[in-house]
Amino acid sequence: MSPLVIAILGGTVAAIATTAGAIPAVVGKRMSRGTSDMMLGFAAGVMLSAAYFSLILPGIERAEEQTGSVWIAAAIASAGVCLGAGFVWLLNAKIPHEHFKSGPEGGADQAAIARIWLFIIAIAIHNFPEGLSIGVAFGVDQAKGLSVMTGISLQDIPEGLAVAVALMGLGYSKWNALAVTAMTGAVEILGAFVGAAAVSVSGALLPWGLTFAAGAMLFIISHEIVPETHRNGHQNRATLGFVIGLVLMMFLDVTLG
Numbered sequence: 001m002s003p004l005v006i007a008i009l010g011g012t013v014a015a016i017a018t019t020a021g022a023i024p025a026v027v028g029k030r031m032s033r034g035t036s037d038m039m040l041g042f043a044a045g046v047m048l049s050a051a052y053f054s055l056i057l058p059g060i061e062r063a064e065e066q067t068g069s070v071w072i073a074a075a076i077a078s079a080g081v082c083l084g085a086g087f088v089w090l091l092n093a094k095i096p097h098e099h100f101k102s103g104p105e106g107g108a109d110q111a112a113i114a115r116i117w118l119f120i121i122a123i124a125i126h127n128f129p130e131g132l133s134i135g136v137a138f139g140v141d142q143a144k145g146l147s148v149m150t151g152i153s154l155q156d157i158p159e160g161l162a163v164a165v166a167l168m169g170l171g172y173s174k175w176n177a178l179a180v181t182a183m184t185g186a187v188e189i190l191g192a193f194v195g196a197a198a199v200s201v202s203g204a205l206l207p208w209g210l211t212f213a214a215g216a217m218l219f220i221i222s223h224e225i226v227p228e229t230h231r232n233g234h235q236n237r238a239t240l241g242f243v244i245g246l247v248l249m250m251f252l253d254v255t256l257g
Helices: 003-027 033-067 070-094 115-140 142-169 174-201 203-229 235-256
Strands: 097-099 103-105
Touching: 003 115, 003 142, 003 174, 033 070, 033 115, 033 142, 033 203, 033 235, 070 115, 070 203, 115 142, 115 174, 115 203, 142 174, 142 235, 174 203, 203 235
Parallel strands: none
Antiparallel strands: 097 103
């Protein structure tokens, strides 16, 4: 199969993991805030480890191979990370959406959009870089893509659960929460397609694509996940989850990638 098809399948696996994470919220008891923060910390650790070991370092290596200069490679990686973070910042600033805790962002058009769609857009902005990283990683090679897909899918399970629980806490029904979580997970398929398609156009774009995806993920970690895990006084649990997620993803990247 072509890297594009494999990347789409990888994004689909991550989307299914997101949806699967919401199922316990539909059929089981409510999760405590402390447990939720620990699981979100785990997600942040996985994303940080994937950004560094699976995206930034391979991006620098590919850029150095192409240019023959470690200085130029480092400059390309730095620019790619900044562009990726800037892209998600722009989406976050310009597209109307609403966060579960911090409220509406993205301009003054929120009143024209049903509130649940504002939440969907917010989570979609979060999930797109994850799918992008899967697609770009499969553009490097299948082993690297498998490593990133596995790590992202693992952290998508607690993320899906946290999204469903948050929606239900705001008064939405269990089935609405499940449907919204599934829709936001599907964004990762689109992200995987875009990432794989971009790096398939030209090998010269690969270092840019890898570091761009890393920058997008780093913005999400710093702007969304870490502040959320520290908002309710569960910093110790969140940090423990963060370390476990980072180490697990590092282990997967070394052994699978």
